Each structure stands twice: as C-alpha cells, then as structure tokens.
Amino acid sequence: MPDASADDETKGRDYKDTLFLPKTEFPMRAGLPKREPQWLKRWADMGLYQRLREDAKGRKGFVLHDGPPYANGHIHMGTALTKILKDLIIRSKQMTGYNANFVPGWDCHGLPIEWKVEEEFRGNGRAKRDVPSSEFRAACRIYAQKWLDVQRDEFKRLGGEGDWDNPYTTMAFASEARIASELLKFAEAGLLYRGSKPVMWSPVEQTALAEAEIEYHDHQSTTIWVKFPLESGDFKGASVVIWTTTPWTIPGNRAICYGPKMSYGLYEVVAMKGDLEFEPWSAPGDRLILSDALAESVREAGLIEEWKRVGDVPAEALKDRHCAHPLKGFGGGYEFDVPLLAGDHVTDEAGTGFVHTAPGHGQDDYIAWVSAFGTQVEIPHTVDEFGAYTDEAPGFTGEQVLVIEGKKKGKDGGANKAVVEQLIAHGKLLARGRIKHSYPHSWRSKAPVIFRNTPQWFIALDKPTQNGKTLRENALNAIDETQFTPPQGRNRIRTMVEGRPDWLISRQRAWGVPITIFAHKETGEVLVDDAVNGRITSAIAEKGADAWFDTPAADFLGADYAVDDYEKVDDILDVWFDSGSTHAFVLEDRPDLRWPADIYCEGSDQHRGWFQSSLLESCGTRGRAPYGHVVTNGFVVDGDGRKMSKSLGNVMAPDQIIKQYGAEIIRIWMASSDYTDDLRVSDEIIGSSVDAYRKLRNTMRYLIGALYEFSDDEKVTPAEMPELERYILHRLSVLDEEVRAGYDKLDFKGVWRKCLDFASLELSAFYLDIRKDSLYCDSPNSTRRRAARTVMSAVFDRLTTWLAPICVFTMEEAWLERYPSEDGSVHLQQFPDTPGEWRDDALAAKWRKIRDVRRVVTGALEVERREKRIGASLEAAPVAYVADPEMLNAYNGLDPAELFITSGATLSGDPAPDNAFRLEGESIDIAVVSQKAAGIKCKRCWRILPEVDVDLCKRCDDVVENA
Structure with a gap:
C-alpha cells in the first residue's frame, strides 16, 4: 500500500495518478487563535442561538440556571472552567433531544463592586462619606455595566452559546423589584426580625459580612x-x-x-x-x-x-x-x-x-x-x-x-x-x-474582621413556617430530595445548614437592593400591608432601587399610617439574598425557562454561598429547593496543586492560553479532567491537551479526505459488508451507548476519553491503517471499498456530533467541510440514531481474538523495522503460531496479510520455534517468525507478490485497465 506522500522509487510509469488518494482542504494546522473568532462571528451572523431555540420547539425542556458571577474584573481560569462546564451540559442536552436554553446572568450589587468604586473615588481624592449616595450608586451601576460587557465578551470567546444579548442582571429594575418582593414574603411569614447580635464586621469596609464573604x-x-x-x-x-x-x-x-x-x-x-x-x-x-x-x-x-x-x-x-x-x-x-x-x-x-x-x-x-x-x-x-x-x-x-x-x-x-x-x-x-x-x-x-454587636436584620431559621416546620427543617428536607454531583456535596451543604445561625441579611452599604420595610418605632414590629408593599415594588420596578431612597415615606405608607410612627429602614440587603432570589425573577418570569431548574452548577465554594442562599430563599417562600440537581466543580490549581496567586507567579489566565493555542484547548483541558476535584493546569498539562487535539484533528482530517465525493448511492448495507466493517459498526453501537450514558451522567471526562481512544486506537492505529490499501487501490465500485467508506461516513457523523459539545469550533469546521452550507451547523444536529442491528457481541468477541494475534504480529514487525531487516511492513510475510484453536479459527475466511498490512502471512497451529517472537508479559500463547515476502513489488500498491510480472499485481492491473 503506497503512502500518499511517498516518492515513486520505480522506473517507468508513475502510477500515483491512478490511486484514489484522500482529498480535502481541511488544514492540518488548526490556527485556532485566528479561526475561532471567525466561527463566533459566523454563529452571530446566522443567529445560531435563535436557530437552536426554533429547532428545539416542542421538545422537553431542560433548564440549567446560571449562577451570577460578580460584574467586576476579568474572568479567570476558575470562572472559565465553570462556564465551559455549563456549556457542555447545555449542548449535550440540546443534542440528545432536549430544548436546553441557557440564559447567562450577572450579580451587580454588593461589596465587591462597591469596594472598587470606593477605591476609584478615593483615587480622585473623595472619600465615600463625602459622595452623595445617589451619585455613588450611579457610579456603581456604570462600573457593573462596564465589567458585565467585558466579561460577556470573554465568556463568549470560550465558545459558549446562550442568550448573551438578553442576560439577567440583579441591577435591572424588574429584578430589584422582585428581590424586594421576595424579602417582603419573609416579612409576611413572620420570619423577618431585627436583633442585636454580634456579627462579623469589617471596620475597613464599615459593613457586616456573611460567612460566605469570609x-x-x-x-x-x-x-x-x-x-x-x-x-x-x-x-x-x-x-x-x-x-x-x-x-x-x-x-x-x-x-x-x-x-x-x-x-x-x-x-x-x-x-x-x-x-x-x-x-x-x-x-x-x-x-x-x-x-x-x-x-x-x-x-x-x-x-x-x-x-x-x-x-x-x-x-x-x-x-x-x-x-x-x-x-x-x-x-x-x-x-x-x-x-x-x-x-x-x-x-x-x-x-x-x-x-x-x-x-x-x-x-x-x-x-x-x-x-x-x-x-x-x-x-x-x-x-x-x-x-x-x-x-x-x-x-x-x-x-x-x-x-x-x-x-x-x-x-x-x-x-x-x-x-x-x-x-x-x-x-x-x-x-x-x-x-x-x-x-x-x-x-x-483582605483585612481582619471583628465580632461586633450591632442591630441587624435576620431571617429566622428555627421559627415554624406555614407547614409547621422551620425553615431549617424544610431546607434539610430539600437537601435530601436533591441530587448532588459529586455525591459528597450533600453532606457538605447539610452540615452547613444544620449548624448555621439565623440568616443575617442586612448590610450597611450604599449599592444594592434596600431592605424595603417599615418598622414601628415603639414596638419594632414590621409593617405588613399588601397595599404598602404594592406601592413599594411598583416604584422600584419603575425607577429601580433608588426609588426607595428618593421617595418620601408618606408616599409608600399612604393615608392609613402616620409617618412619625414608623422607621423607614435604610439598610441594604445581603448580596446573597439578591443572588438567592434569581430563581424567582429568571426561572419564573422568563417564558423560555421554567421553575424549578434541573441543574444549578457552580464551584464547590458555593455550598456556603449561592447554593445555600437559593435553597433558603426558595424554601422560605416556596417550600422546596429551586433545583433538582446540584453540580459542583473544584478549584483550579497549578501543576503542583498549589492555589494560584500573583505572589507565587503561578497564575495562568484564559486569555493567555487562548492567544497561544485557542479556547478549544481550554475546553479539552476541562473535558479531559475530573471537574469534581481540583483541576491542575500548567504549561505541561495544557501541552497534553494540545497533543490530544492534534491527534484528533488528524483523524478527522483523514476521514474527511477519505470521504471525498462520497454519496448515499455508494453506501452498502451491513449484510453486504466484510466482517471488519461490521465489527467497526458494532464498536460504534457500543460507543453510542457509552457516550449517551456519559453525557447523561455529566461524565465528560469519560466521553472525551472514549471518543479519543476510539479515534486514536481503533481508527487511526487499526481500522484506517488496514483500510488504506483498499481505499487507495481498490476499484471505486468494489464492495470492500464502498463498505469502508460507508462505515467511515457513519463514524464521521457520530464523532463530529458526539464531540461537538466539547470541541465546538473544530467539529463545526469538520462538519461544514464535509457538508458545506451557508446556514448549516453541527450544533443544529442531534446525535445520530444507531441501528440496533449494528450490535453484534459474538462478532466482537471473535475480533478480540483476531486483534490479539494482530497485536503480537505488529510487535514482531516493529522489531524487524528497528533492526532494519525490513523497511515497511509490506516487505514481510510473517508466520504466526497460534496455540489456541478458537483464536486460530477466528481467522477462517479472512486474509491475515490484509489485517497485518503485510504482503503475505501464514497462521499455524503447530508449536512455535524457540526463537520466535513473543510479547513479554502476555498470557496468550502466540509467537511470530518474521519472513521476507517473496515476489516482485507492485508499482501501484507496493505489495510484494509472486503474481507481479513487471509492474502491477492482478488487482491493480484490473483497476488501471478499467479506469
């Protein structure tokens, strides 16, 4: 079998132009840093997100609720990891029959943003206390919007698809009104109270802090x-x-x-x-x-x-x-x-x-x-x-x-x-x-905190609610009814909820949703009145949280209450209450989503943060968790397992990797790692992902080239195929089951590993290696060649769709190279159905024996090449001594030389000579004696055969004559 790039060493006619070599413009070098932005632009221009929604209409819905990152600062490897993980979940669900919409969101209130804005004012010579609160809040809004836009572009660069043009934000007026409304529900339930307790207090920031901020x-x-x-x-x-x-x-x-x-x-x-x-x-x-x-x-x-x-x-x-x-x-x-x-x-x-x-x-x-x-x-x-x-x-x-x-x-x-x-x-x-x-x-x-007694607002965890159970009891019951990945997440959050104090929800800040309540000055009792509450939420929906501060108390209280009798609370809500309420104004208020969510997915630190605040908020207002499944990823650490920090000089940023290798490599790094544990990243680890990508790309390139001008008219049925093709169809059937199960279990590492091993070990190193001779040299009308191309087409369709959630750019490029279309996309496909008749366990058992023999023969030929007794395997005609009769009989009806990629081959059940080659450490009794092939080298397929007279073997002569 000639190599497509080899020089013709023979004199006389050059038969290279009679070979059916792969043809493709799919480049060997990906050029991901330059090409990926072009794919992102194409998807935006064709409205891929809208196309996905239209295509999925009528399917069962799947909802992953995006936990809102803070709108401050560039994304880092940890936030990139989590956003890619969410994208893998969404894409795999979309391609397995669901309507999987993704709505990104941002947390725009709270200390992280307020602290940065305060620094900006200080840099301009103005202390926070000297800045009017309305001016300060306006600056916070501008700051949050600026970083929301920056982060949105950075997240999109990672290849994630979603409703980026219509994200949810906690600072949207409608969101702020809903957050205030959720708080008022706790007041109505009698769970909101003011108490004077020692809380963790930051003198540097002049505010109370929650445990999650420590x-x-x-x-x-x-x-x-x-x-x-x-x-x-x-x-x-x-x-x-x-x-x-x-x-x-x-x-x-x-x-x-x-x-x-x-x-x-x-x-x-x-x-x-x-x-x-x-x-x-x-x-x-x-x-x-x-x-x-x-x-x-x-x-x-x-x-x-x-x-x-x-x-x-x-x-x-x-x-x-x-x-x-x-x-x-x-x-x-x-x-x-x-x-x-x-x-x-x-x-x-x-x-x-x-x-x-x-x-x-x-x-x-x-x-x-x-x-x-x-x-x-x-x-x-x-x-x-x-x-x-x-x-x-x-x-x-x-x-x-x-x-x-x-x-x-x-x-x-x-x-x-x-x-x-x-x-x-x-x-x-x-x-x-x-x-x-x-x-x-x-x-x-980063400054120490102190415990300080101060009047604050709390949500009671141990006071009976409407169902007779406390909020703590309802939350613990909800934890028991929730699925966790990894499973130990249940015990982690359960322990935290069991031992936590009442929920401290007040902060002494300027930027956020206010605690929109009136407390009686003498009794301290919280005013609960539907009409008052309605006026409050309507004002915030129209003008935002500023309405609470800018509107006179009398406008809210109306004629039924005396202003002098009530204190208008001016504390700000804990930002965790904001994000804990997102399920209300995102899942319930958007018609393209639903409540509760199927999955909440964030880093493992959110057991004490967003997972828990969402749990408590939802259990307090709706009696159950807002999610059915909690998925957590570990932290990103350096190659030695150390936390990344500027002082150690071990920080790797996403944009750094993207500029050098492309976002696809970050996605592969994530998918090839156990995301439930801490993930290590270093130049060496990224290098391993690059190597794996190159192997996969080369396989995809070969498939595309080998399928040049393939059409449905060329296809043959499994019944017409040689055993080798039917064996590969069986392997596709098994892999289809494993891939679907892996995606269903969110085992992306398992999916990636199985697909990569199949591409590298079963395709490149086995099937495609064997079938090169037939693809290049057989007549286009031969059943064997048609069967090979039929199988390769099935392989291509499955590998590209199976891996599309992970390699979003490369699988799109491969798909459109084979199926050119102005508005087509692999991401609009579903995983192909795999016919049940492809599964043949008996055939697979037989081919395991065949491959065992082939493995030993290949080992023997490697020795011959290394010792320079042969140059290529086609120069050999080995004799394989197989002691096991079943293993020997497995080759009945097959051409062992075809499978060994040699010019000749013999299988024998006789005892092997003492000097025969054996694989060390193998229990199977197979030995090989290497021999040179007898005959003349065919100038077209390069097999050495006795039948070659001058130039060609019989097969090649027939193909050339009938071309």
Missing part, C-alpha cells in the same frame, strides 16, 4: 491572661484567670463561663522567676483558680517559679458566684458584677479553663448570655462601625481596634495596647504573649 488567614494576635477577683463564695479573694486573643474585648466583658464537668484547682503563688527585666505581674501569695489540665501552661506564661495547689474548686462551687471586672475603678464604668456561668462550650484544650465572655463580640458569648438572662438589653455596643470604642467603653472612647486607612490598613490600632496598659495599672494582668492562628478576614479587603 476567608481565613494566619494572623498574629496579642494574647493575655487576666485576673478577675472572685467577690463571693468560699474562694472570695482568689482570682479566676481567663485567656483571650482579643484584649480589646475586655471592656465588653460581662461574664465568665466555666465547664460544669471540668476539674478546677486553687493555686497559690510561692515564688516568681528571677532575673527578669521587668517587675512581674504576680507576687507570692496570689491565689489563682484554674483548670487543672491547663495550670502548668498558665504557670509558664505567668513566669511563676513555684506555686502550690492548695485545694479543689468544684465546678458546683462556682455556680451563682460573681467576680469584679478587672477594670473596676477605671473610667467609672466597670463597677458591675461579672457572673460565672456554666457553659458546655468550655474545654481544656487551650487557655485556662475559663472563657472570657463578651456577649457583644462572639457567637458563643452571646448565646451564653442570652441563655442565662434571656435579654439582649444589657449587651453593650462598645465598638462603632469604624472599629473605634464608643462611650460604652469608658476610658477608651475613640481608640481604634484596627487601622482602617493608609499603609497600615488592617493592622492593630491602639485599642489592644490601651487595654493592656490599664490591666497592668490595675494589677489584673497575669501574663501576655503573641500567637499566630487562623483568623477571619474579609475576602475583598
């Missing part, structure tokens, strides 16, 4: 051990010792918690360590009450040389006792008693066995206080929104917990130092030190 970093904190003199009971005069990493919370201390089942002792100081450069803060005779398990660590920290344990302190003896505040006598504000409270959260893992309790600065502290006294009234507001002490921290007013501006932004302010100095002055400091520990930071400003 990330944890190492932080070095000042630690102190403080003495609280016991003022009642048998141990009066001794000091209870606490330990804290937040000295600034001491002015807010109102209690001390102890472990009711822990062992405590009374320790008396005998001697302090000598040779100290400062006067120690304890002295012989001091009596300290500590957990026995932690006493030794306290002694070391307090620089105590020697002490003695002078007695047990039963936990029961601490009940109903109280201490003096360590700052008593300072500033005139710490004269109250500090009660000792039993607390199950107290452990002996670190500290002293006693927990300093500042109910305005910690969740456990708050719960302990309210559980004991049932009131929030006495919880002080010691720190303001800027992180500075208020008058409720007497003697410290104005001191900053954190620096909120300048080069030292986020560093410790003067609060810790001031408190420690006063504790020393009052003789209540036992020890101090430094500790590096994991501490919550804002994910935007």
Whole structure:
C-alpha cells in the first residue's frame, strides 16, 4: 500500500495518478487563535442561538440556571472552567433531544463592586462619606455595566452559546423589584426580625459580612491572661484567670463561663522567676483558680517559679458566684458584677479553663448570655462601625481596634495596647504573649474582621413556617430530595445548614437592593400591608432601587399610617439574598425557562454561598429547593496543586492560553479532567491537551479526505459488508451507548476519553491503517471499498456530533467541510440514531481474538523495522503460531496479510520455534517468525507478490485497465 506522500522509487510509469488518494482542504494546522473568532462571528451572523431555540420547539425542556458571577474584573481560569462546564451540559442536552436554553446572568450589587468604586473615588481624592449616595450608586451601576460587557465578551470567546444579548442582571429594575418582593414574603411569614447580635464586621469596609464573604488567614494576635477577683463564695479573694486573643474585648466583658464537668484547682503563688527585666505581674501569695489540665501552661506564661495547689474548686462551687471586672475603678464604668456561668462550650484544650465572655463580640458569648438572662438589653455596643470604642467603653472612647486607612490598613490600632496598659495599672494582668492562628478576614479587603454587636436584620431559621416546620427543617428536607454531583456535596451543604445561625441579611452599604420595610418605632414590629408593599415594588420596578431612597415615606405608607410612627429602614440587603432570589425573577418570569431548574452548577465554594442562599430563599417562600440537581466543580490549581496567586507567579489566565493555542484547548483541558476535584493546569498539562487535539484533528482530517465525493448511492448495507466493517459498526453501537450514558451522567471526562481512544486506537492505529490499501487501490465500485467508506461516513457523523459539545469550533469546521452550507451547523444536529442491528457481541468477541494475534504480529514487525531487516511492513510475510484453536479459527475466511498490512502471512497451529517472537508479559500463547515476502513489488500498491510480472499485481492491473 503506497503512502500518499511517498516518492515513486520505480522506473517507468508513475502510477500515483491512478490511486484514489484522500482529498480535502481541511488544514492540518488548526490556527485556532485566528479561526475561532471567525466561527463566533459566523454563529452571530446566522443567529445560531435563535436557530437552536426554533429547532428545539416542542421538545422537553431542560433548564440549567446560571449562577451570577460578580460584574467586576476579568474572568479567570476558575470562572472559565465553570462556564465551559455549563456549556457542555447545555449542548449535550440540546443534542440528545432536549430544548436546553441557557440564559447567562450577572450579580451587580454588593461589596465587591462597591469596594472598587470606593477605591476609584478615593483615587480622585473623595472619600465615600463625602459622595452623595445617589451619585455613588450611579457610579456603581456604570462600573457593573462596564465589567458585565467585558466579561460577556470573554465568556463568549470560550465558545459558549446562550442568550448573551438578553442576560439577567440583579441591577435591572424588574429584578430589584422582585428581590424586594421576595424579602417582603419573609416579612409576611413572620420570619423577618431585627436583633442585636454580634456579627462579623469589617471596620475597613464599615459593613457586616456573611460567612460566605469570609476567608481565613494566619494572623498574629496579642494574647493575655487576666485576673478577675472572685467577690463571693468560699474562694472570695482568689482570682479566676481567663485567656483571650482579643484584649480589646475586655471592656465588653460581662461574664465568665466555666465547664460544669471540668476539674478546677486553687493555686497559690510561692515564688516568681528571677532575673527578669521587668517587675512581674504576680507576687507570692496570689491565689489563682484554674483548670487543672491547663495550670502548668498558665504557670509558664505567668513566669511563676513555684506555686502550690492548695485545694479543689468544684465546678458546683462556682455556680451563682460573681467576680469584679478587672477594670473596676477605671473610667467609672466597670463597677458591675461579672457572673460565672456554666457553659458546655468550655474545654481544656487551650487557655485556662475559663472563657472570657463578651456577649457583644462572639457567637458563643452571646448565646451564653442570652441563655442565662434571656435579654439582649444589657449587651453593650462598645465598638462603632469604624472599629473605634464608643462611650460604652469608658476610658477608651475613640481608640481604634484596627487601622482602617493608609499603609497600615488592617493592622492593630491602639485599642489592644490601651487595654493592656490599664490591666497592668490595675494589677489584673497575669501574663501576655503573641500567637499566630487562623483568623477571619474579609475576602475583598483582605483585612481582619471583628465580632461586633450591632442591630441587624435576620431571617429566622428555627421559627415554624406555614407547614409547621422551620425553615431549617424544610431546607434539610430539600437537601435530601436533591441530587448532588459529586455525591459528597450533600453532606457538605447539610452540615452547613444544620449548624448555621439565623440568616443575617442586612448590610450597611450604599449599592444594592434596600431592605424595603417599615418598622414601628415603639414596638419594632414590621409593617405588613399588601397595599404598602404594592406601592413599594411598583416604584422600584419603575425607577429601580433608588426609588426607595428618593421617595418620601408618606408616599409608600399612604393615608392609613402616620409617618412619625414608623422607621423607614435604610439598610441594604445581603448580596446573597439578591443572588438567592434569581430563581424567582429568571426561572419564573422568563417564558423560555421554567421553575424549578434541573441543574444549578457552580464551584464547590458555593455550598456556603449561592447554593445555600437559593435553597433558603426558595424554601422560605416556596417550600422546596429551586433545583433538582446540584453540580459542583473544584478549584483550579497549578501543576503542583498549589492555589494560584500573583505572589507565587503561578497564575495562568484564559486569555493567555487562548492567544497561544485557542479556547478549544481550554475546553479539552476541562473535558479531559475530573471537574469534581481540583483541576491542575500548567504549561505541561495544557501541552497534553494540545497533543490530544492534534491527534484528533488528524483523524478527522483523514476521514474527511477519505470521504471525498462520497454519496448515499455508494453506501452498502451491513449484510453486504466484510466482517471488519461490521465489527467497526458494532464498536460504534457500543460507543453510542457509552457516550449517551456519559453525557447523561455529566461524565465528560469519560466521553472525551472514549471518543479519543476510539479515534486514536481503533481508527487511526487499526481500522484506517488496514483500510488504506483498499481505499487507495481498490476499484471505486468494489464492495470492500464502498463498505469502508460507508462505515467511515457513519463514524464521521457520530464523532463530529458526539464531540461537538466539547470541541465546538473544530467539529463545526469538520462538519461544514464535509457538508458545506451557508446556514448549516453541527450544533443544529442531534446525535445520530444507531441501528440496533449494528450490535453484534459474538462478532466482537471473535475480533478480540483476531486483534490479539494482530497485536503480537505488529510487535514482531516493529522489531524487524528497528533492526532494519525490513523497511515497511509490506516487505514481510510473517508466520504466526497460534496455540489456541478458537483464536486460530477466528481467522477462517479472512486474509491475515490484509489485517497485518503485510504482503503475505501464514497462521499455524503447530508449536512455535524457540526463537520466535513473543510479547513479554502476555498470557496468550502466540509467537511470530518474521519472513521476507517473496515476489516482485507492485508499482501501484507496493505489495510484494509472486503474481507481479513487471509492474502491477492482478488487482491493480484490473483497476488501471478499467479506469
């Protein structure tokens, strides 16, 4: 079989022009960076999205609801990964019989955008507080729109199809009105309330933060051990010792918690360590009450040389006792008693066995206080929104917990130092030190946060709803009824919902949907009135969220309510409530979608973000989740598994890869990876995707060229085909089943691997390799050649459509190269139906034996080539010794030389010579003796045969004569 590119080595006539060689203009080099934009333009010009919608009318709907990315900054590999994953889901559903519409969306409110706009104003010399709120909100809207447009182009460049011209946005007036309407439903259900609780607060950003807006970093904190003199009971005069990493919370201390089942002792100081450069803060005779398990660590920290344990302190003896505040006598504000409270959260893992309790600065502290006294009234507001002490921290007013501006932004302010100095002055400091520990930071400003007591609005999770169950119970039931990919996602979100506090929904910001409620000034009761609510939502639908701020309260309240009786709340809704409400104004309000969605698909961090806020919002208003299936992808990390960061210099951006290789390669990288785990990306990994793409492209190119001028008139039926063709049809049948099952299970890696292996191992390295001789040399009318082209046509139609969701550009190019059309597209196709009669398991079992023998023969020929005993396999006529009679009989009726791509071949059941070639490590008993083919080389097909007289073998002579 001559190679299409080989030179004719013979003298005399050149028979190359008598061969039926592949013809195609499909280039070997893809040129993806330049060609892909041309395909995007073509799809836009032909209205592909609209064509897809028209084509899918009447089919069963499939809805994947797009989680809204923030409209700020360029996309990165993580957002690219998720958007491509969604596109694979949508396209595969569309091509397997669904009407799969995709509506992209953007989250346009919230801190990420507000923070950037604030930076822009600061850069122009204007602080946020100096900018009128209407001007600031307008700037935020412009900023969000700018980045929405940038991101839209970047997402489209990845090859995704969707309603890009009509996306949803949370800042659209209609969206803002629906978000406000969803909030009012919680008010109507009695689940919305205002409470004064400690929340995570960013002094740098002057706003409360949700857990989803927090990330944890190492932080070095000042630690102190403080003495609280016991003022009642048998141990009066001794000091209870606490330990804290937040000295600034001491002015807010109102209690001390102890472990009711822990062992405590009374320790008396005998001697302090000598040779100290400062006067120690304890002295012989001091009596300290500590957990026995932690006493030794306290002694070391307090620089105590020697002490003695002078007695047990039963936990029961601490009940109903109280201490003096360590700052008593300072500033005139710490004269109250500090009660000792039993607390199950107290452990002996670190500290002293006693927990300093500042109910305005910690969740456990708050719960302990309210559980004991049932009131929030006495919880002080010691720190303001800027992180500075208020008058409720007497003697410290104005001191900053954190620096909120300048080069030292986020560093410790003067609060810790001031408190420690006063504790020393009052003789209540036992020890101090430094500790590096994991501490919550804002994910935007990267500055530490504090826990701060402040009035906020909450949605109750444990109050009964209309069905008698709490919102938490309804959400947990919905989780159980939802499918998760990967399955462990269920436990992850379930654990979060089980343990989360009430939903903090208020923020002290300027940009977003306001909390559109009126609260009675005396009772605090939220006004619930359909007429008032209707006026509110109508105004926002007409003028946007600004209408709430710009419209007088009287216009909303109407004649039935006195303006002076009600407070118009001016807080902003948590942005997670915005995005959690998208199911309402996207799925329910768009006629081309439906509620609930089949799939929500985002990164795994959204178990605590969008998945959860959507779940709670929907369960609170509709009693079930807005989705049936939650799909999550992992994070993108570098080749060593490290998080990408500019400081490490390991960031790979999508545009960087697109400029060098094309977006198709990013799609292949994603499809060839296990998206449910973290995905590694590096130059080497991308290089592997490039290699795989080249192999696939070469296979597609060969198929297109070999099918030049093929028509339906040339087709033959399976019954007329040789066994080899029927075997390939069987493999297509099996692969059709596997591909459909893979797409159904969202196993894109499995689909890609099976298709690529089929193209590389079963087509290029096996079937096409064998059939080149027939394609090039057989008469066009020969059944064998017609059968081969019939099968190759079936292969092409299936590979291009099966892989179209992944290789959107290349499969389009291949399809139109074979089926030219001004308005055609592979993406308008459905996966072809595969006839059931193609499946032939018995034939496949037989051909597994045939291929086992062929594999050993091929191995033997490789040795002969390597040793330069032959140049090409057609120079050989091997003898294969096959011990297994079934394997030997599998070749009955077949030409082994045709399958081995040799000029001759013999199969024998005799014992093999000792020097015969065998594959190492193989259990099958097959051996090969390589021999040179006898005869003369045909100048047309290059087979060496005895029948060749001068130029041609009989077959080639007949074809040339009848051409």
